[in-house]
Amino acid sequence: MEIRIFENQKEIDLAAAKYFIDVLQNKQYPILGLATGSSPIGLYNNLISAYNKDKISFKNTTTFNLDEYVGLGIDDEQSYRNFMNKHLFNQIDINLENTNIPDGKLSPEESSKIYNEKLTNVSIDIQILGIGTNGHIAFNEPGTSFSSQTHIVDLKKETIDDNARFFNDKNDVPRQAITMGLANIMQAKQIILIASGEKKAKAISLMIQGAMTEDIPASILQKHPNVTILIDRKLAKKIISCEHE
Ligand code: GLP
Numbered sequence: 001m002e003i004r005i006f007e008n009q010k011e012i013d014l015a016a017a018k019y020f021i022d023v024l025q026n027k028q029y030p031i032l033g034l035a036t037g038s039s040p041i042g043l044y045n046n047l048i049s050a051y052n053k054d055k056i057s058f059k060n061t062t063t064f065n066l067d068e069y070v071g072l073g074i075d076d077e078q079s080y081r082n083f084m085n086k087h088l089f090n091q092i093d094i095n096l097e098n099t100n101i102p103d104g105k106l107s108p109e110e111s112s113k114i115y116n117e118k119l120t121n122v123s124i125d126i127q128i129l130g131i132g133t134n135g136h137i138a139f140n141e142p143g144t145s146f147s148s149q150t151h152i153v154d155l156k157k158e159t160i161d162d163n164a165r166f167f168n169d170k171n172d173v174p175r176q177a178i179t180m181g182l183a184n185i186m187q188a189k190q191i192i193l194i195a196s197g198e199k200k201a202k203a204i205s206l207m208i209q210g211a212m213t214e215d216i217p218a219s220i221l222q223k224h225p226n227v228t229i230l231i232d233r234k235l236a237k238k239i240i241s242c243e244h245e
Pocket of ligand 1: 035038039040066067130131132139159
């Protein structure tokens with residue numbers, strides 16, 4: 001696990017984009033693992049700008065997103081499909097048919113099964129991850145088995161509270177999601193996790209220097225051979241001060 005510390009979010013976003021641009025320039029048929037939430041937006045903006053400068057093309061690229069809310073589809077403002085179309089896919093030359101996100105409108109059991117079948121036949125070249133304040137990655141909440149495949153999740157209260165900021169009303173946040181499992185995520189050849197701000201300090205600290213335990217789903221990354229964590233100085237300082245408390 002390599003940890004890189006940057007001054008601010010802008011520097012993190014540039015560094016994250018470099019890893020992705022490298023894959024996009026060197027692979028004939030790149031397969032990207034993508035995430036939602038606020039953390040990857042700067043990365044996506046940098047990829048759009050590299051595309052606009054003709055440095056990269058997404059014509060031969062396939063993408064797999066981590067997760068989707070149960071019940072939300074393309075017409076729902078807060079669906080992850082809508083998020084991805086808006087923040088990335090509609091601004092680049094990717095074929096939308098090559099962009100994969102669990103279907104929140106199907107029965108969740110069926111949707112999970114279909115998505116997992118798709119994932120078993122591919123090998124993601126590079127996966128971007130954010131992290132939840134409780135240490136979740138994708139929507140793998142504390143307690144999820146390290147050997148989990150794509151599955152349906154009952155979201156924890158802290159995740160619903162954290163994500164309520166994207167919805168008009170907290171009661172609108174879906175209570176369930178479909179998510180890639182931890183075993184699916186670990187299949188990616190390379191993983192980049194980005195986090196900034198003091199709020200994420202506890203989760204990052206437990207992920208990198210705590211025990212590898214299903215109580216902190218992100219701690220599974222300790223055993224992945226190619227993970228890079230990009231964090232800002234504020235967060236790094238908070239980790240150090242926590243250690244001295
Ligand atoms: C959601 C997503 C995660 C994401 C997390 C953190 O729960 N399912 O993939 O990492 O939010 O989001 P943010 O980057 O907005 O802090």
